[in-house]
Amino acid sequence: MELNLKHHKTLRARQNFIRKSVASVMLLNMLCFSLAPVTVLAEGEQTESTSTKPAAVQAATSTTKIPSVEALDLQVRSAVLIEPVSGQILLDINSDVALPPASMTKMMTEYIVADLVKQGKFAWDDVLTVQKNAAQTVGSRIFLAEGDQHTIKELYIAMAVGSANDATVALAEHVAGSEQAFVKMMNDEAKRMGMTTAHFANSTGLSIADMPKEFRPADGQETVMSAMDAAILAKYIVTDHPDFAEFTAIPKYQFRKRDTAPIINYNWMLEANKNVTNFKQFAYEGLDGLKTGHTASALYCFTGTAERNGMRLVSVVMGTSSDKARFVETRKVLDFGFNNFEPKQIIAPKATVAGTETVTVKKAKNTEVPVVSGEALSFVVPKGADTSTVEAKVNLTEEGLVAPLKQGTKVGTVTYSYKADGLNETLEKTVDLITAEDADKAGWFKLLLRAIGEFFSDLFNGIKNLF
Structure with missing residues (x-):
């Protein structure tokens, strides 16, 4: 009986051992099979994250490679590109060199007149009488005669759209009493704006030799302005007078009913020209200003501004070879800015x-x-x-x-x-x-309770420091 009991216990122990062994093997197999897909999946995810990263993610974590300015091959004497709100310089070629700016000078006249209207010292509907100086002014003009009467707004549009020298002088004389008194205002404003090279001899940008003799400045110092100073001036226009495009973006303007043709805007890059046969090759998305310029000494210049996707840029090119070239070079400059940069809010x-x-x-x-x-x-x-x-x-x-x-x-x-x-x-x-x-x-x-609290706090700290 005792022997059978021992045999029974030994047999049961062997059966338990076998069951545990089989269970262990089955459990090990189950764990291996269950982990295998996880391992494969993890490897698959790792491979995808390192070699097949979505393009959108890659774009968000890699910076655009900025081409060199030399690669643009700009055919200019000088050029600059800025973002006007921050004043950041994005492109610079000889931007501090003082050069004759031609009719880009008129941007200062535009700024001052618009500012005085904004201050309420003059009104757009005010009527002025054309004086001798304006009537004798040559170059681009609307052929004003002495004694003609027009509103400030009419003459302002003629200046902004058609670069009319006579309209510009008429505005200057009306505002300041004489063109040279207005020139003093221009030079004072240039200093206030931080324009370091600018000097104005007249309101138009004409060479002194082309001004009526009796109205020429006594010092004989010609108008000069660097590309950077032109950009600074444009910055003040677009920030202080955000409605500037109500004038500068007008593609054409009928000054007088009797005129046989309207004034055509010298700025061929206006976006409004995208469907105009003669200008559509130059039309630029978002461009709404500012001012062209040309004289024999200045060659062909242009200060342009355009806005895309909430970012406005100001470009200046000076000393290009032709009226078309100034727009071709401006396109290169603006494309450089819009293709490679974007605004980021820091705070x-x-x-x-x-x-x-x-x-x-x-x-x-x-x-x-x-x-x-x-x-x-x-x-x-x-x-x-x-x-x-x-x-x-x-x-x-x-x-x-x-x-x-x-x-x-x-x-x-x-x-x-x-x-x-x-x-x-x-x-x-x-x-x-x-x-x-x-x-x-x-x-x-x-305040009394606060003073008492501070007193005891100082006293406690003093005692504590003794030990």
């Missing part, structure tokens, strides 16, 4: 700056007052550029900040800097930091 208006969410204001109900950016900030960067490397440097002026303070009070600045592949310069711009809400002064009782 939105009224946005919180990380790490500087508040500023301390003494005697305020809430001493920690929230601060935000005073305006938006954008950089124009190569397409696809990674802007996560933008650096911010905050400079707070907490000393002297005492309640009460109004919302919008400047309490410091934040400077952003960025260096992208394809750009020679480090982009840098500063915006103000302002209070996001009013900082009201605390009541006397709260």
Whole structure:
């Protein structure tokens, strides 16, 4: 009996061992088969992520390769391309060389007249009487006679569209009393705008020898302006007078009913010309200004501006060989900008700056007052550029900040800097930091309690430091 019991236990142990072994083998097989698809899938995903990355993802993480300026083979004496809001320079060829600008001079006349109208000192419907100087002015003109009367708007359009020298002089004399008095206004404005090479001898851009003798400047100094100065002037036009295209984009204008033909805009690149047989080869998408120029000494010049996908660019080419060439070269310059660059917002208006969410204001109900950016900030960067490397440097002026303070009070600045592949310069711009809400002064009782608390806090810290 005892022997049978031992045999039974031994047999049962062997059966349990066999069952466990079989179960272990089955479990191992199940695990292997279940892991195999996962391994294959993982390898497949890895292969796809490294070799078949979607084009959209690749585009988002790779910067556009910027062609060299030399590759454009520009046939110009000088050229420049800027983004007018930031003032960023995207292309530069001899842009600081002072050259005769011809009728691009009229951009300053346009700016001043439009600004005076905007200020309410004159009205577009004001009627002026043509004086002797304007009537004797030669070159491109609408043949004004002394004593003719026209509105400021009529003459302004004749100047902006047809580059009419006589209309320009008539406007200058009406605004300032004489053309030379107006020229002083032009030169003063140039200094205010930061134009470093510009000097104006007249309102039109004519050579002094082509002006009526009795109205020539005494110093004999000719009008000059660099491509950069022309771009700066254009920047002021498009930013201070965003309605500029209401004049500059007019393709043709009937000045007088009796005129046998309308004035045709010298700017052949206007987008409005895309269906005009003679000009459609030059028409450029988004282009709505600004000013052509030509004299024997200046050759053919053009300041153009166009807007695409929310980005406006200003281009200047000076000293090209023909009226057609100035537009051909301008197309190269603008294409360079629109094909290779895009605007990127770095900070939105009224946005919180990380790490500087508040500023301390003494005697305020809430001493920690929230601060935000005073305006938006954008950089124009190569397409696809990674802007996560933008650096911010905050400079707070907490000393002297005492309640009460109004919302919008400047309490410091934040400077952003960025260096992208394809750009020679480090982009840098500063915006103000302002209070996001009013900082009201605390009541006397709260200030008393706060002072008591600070007293005991200082006392405790003093005692603690003794040990």
